[in-house]
Amino acid sequence: MAPGNEAEWAELGAEKRRALTPPPDTPIGELLRRGQHLSAQGAKLLRAVERADGHRRP
Amino acid sequence: MGIADPELDVAVAAMVAEDARFVVIGGFSVIANRFVRATEDIDFLVPDSAENDRRVLAALRRLDGVRLRDDEPLQEEHLVDQIHLRAKTQAGVIDVMRGGLPPLDFETVEERAMPADYGGVEFLVASLSSIVGFKRLAGRARDRNDLIGLAEIHGELPDEPIPGLNED
Numbered sequence: 684m685a686p687g688n689e690a691e692w693a694e695l696g697a698e699k700r701r702a703l704t705p706p707p708d709t710p711i712g713e714l715l716r717r718g719q720h721l722s723a724q725g726a727k728l729l730r731a732v733e734r735a736d737g738h739r740r741p
Numbered sequence: 742m743g744i745a746d747p748e749l750d751v752a753v754a755a756m757v758a759e760d761a762r763f764v765v766i767g768g769f770s771v772i773a774n775r776f777v778r779a780t781e782d783i784d785f786l787v788p789d790s791a792e793n794d795r796r797v798l799a800a801l802r803r804l805d806g807v808r809l810r811d812d813e814p815l816q817e818e819h820l821v822d823q824i825h826l827r828a829k830t831q832a833g834v835i836d837v838m839r840g841g842l843p844p845l846d847f848e849t850v851e852e853r854a855m856p857a858d859y860g861g862v863e864f865l866v867a868s869l870s871s872i873v874g875f876k877r878l879a880g881r882a883r884d885r886n887d888l889i890g891l892a893e894i895h896g897e898l899p900d901e902p903i904p905g906l907n908e909d
Binding site: 700703704705707709710711712714715716717718719721722723724725726727 | 777856860893
């Protein structure tokens, strides 16, 4: 995490995109299931952060 | 009622049960085109049809929908002859909107849409070309981010003239 490593970060980013992008033959229903699950996880995390806001460390 | 997480399978099941005509657009259509990300709501594109609007309202009522703005129980005048309705439902926030000018009119978007089978329910999801048009037109930061994500997956994106964007 220091300046000068942009090319390495770009390669790591591309590697992650290659690994995580669903294959072209993934059924749409499966993509939607993953998206809905991800959305629920994101919302859950947001609520957890909001609940904990009053106990935030300085 | 607080804001529920978006449950597309529940929302489309209600729309199909009421025989409503619609195409899924917005975040879930981006996801269906393989850019899997989180989304906060469900977006339906609907035709200009009072009869269909009544079916959509019936579907939203099945989901205990109220108008988000003021928690008002859904009335016909909230959608009929309107261009947009945002409802709070048991399946999350649902945006119902009309199409624009071709190629972003309802008929063209519907004709190009992809069939989806999710939770045992069949319905239509906007194709890549329609999504790109909507995103270019909206032009918010999150839309530009979606276009970048979709381009990483699909390569060069469709680039057809959009009224209001490509006028001399």
